[in-house]
Amino acid sequence: MRPEAVAAMQKMFADYHAQSPTGDGLTVVSPYRSYPDQVSVYNGWVRRLGQAQADRQSARPGYSEHQTGLAVDIDTATNQGFGTTAAGQWLAQNSWRYGFVVRYQQGQEPITGYEYEPWHFRYVGVELATELQKQGFPSLETFFGYAPAPSY
Numbered sequence: 151m152r153p154e155a156v157a158a159m160q161k162m163f164a165d166y167h168a169q170s171p172t173g174d175g176l177t178v179v180s181p182y183r184s185y186p187d188q189v190s191v192y193n194g195w196v197r198r199l200g201q202a203q204a205d206r207q208s209a210r211p212g213y214s215e216h217q218t219g220l221a222v223d224i225d226t227a228t229n230q231g232f233g234t235t236a237a238g239q240w241l242a243q244n245s246w247r248y249g250f251v252v253r254y255q256q257g258q259e260p261i262t263g264y265e266y267e268p269w270h271f272r273y274v275g276v277e278l279a280t281e282l283q284k285q286g287f288p289s290l291e292t293f294f295g296y297a298p299a300p301s302y
């Protein structure tokens with residue numbers, strides 16, 4: 151991951167652990183991925199679920215935010231229940247303070263092209279994350295006025 155994003159994540163983790171009532175840990179499941187890494191991840195989903203479902207939850211190689219070094223999966227990838235845990239709720243409520251956004255929010259699939267992923271955080275910097283939070287934008291596409299869900 152890029153140094154700025156790593157530093158922000160480390161501060162977020164430290165603050166979470168200092169405030170966590172349950173003491174649950176946060177785990178980095180998947181940070182930066184190279185192109186070959188993404189080929190492996192995506193092809194694994196296609197084998198397991200078929201391409202149509204794989205495209206709802208995994209980016210094709212060359213399109214993943216993980217390849218930018220600005221995205222990180224925290225806790226259990228593919229577990230939407232993470233959004234209801236103490237850790238998932240804390241991150242959803244506070245990650246913007248550190249410059250992160252829950253990139254693929256619930257109900258936004260027609261806009262973002264991806265299912266709800268409460269574990270996938272994208273670093274956008276504190277300034278933009280604060281703007282998104284204050285104005286209540288559910289996605290970067292909505293904020294920037296991009297067309298919904300780019301197709302391949």
Ligand SMILES: [Zn+2]
Binds near residue numbers: 216222269270
């Ligand atoms: Zn992810």
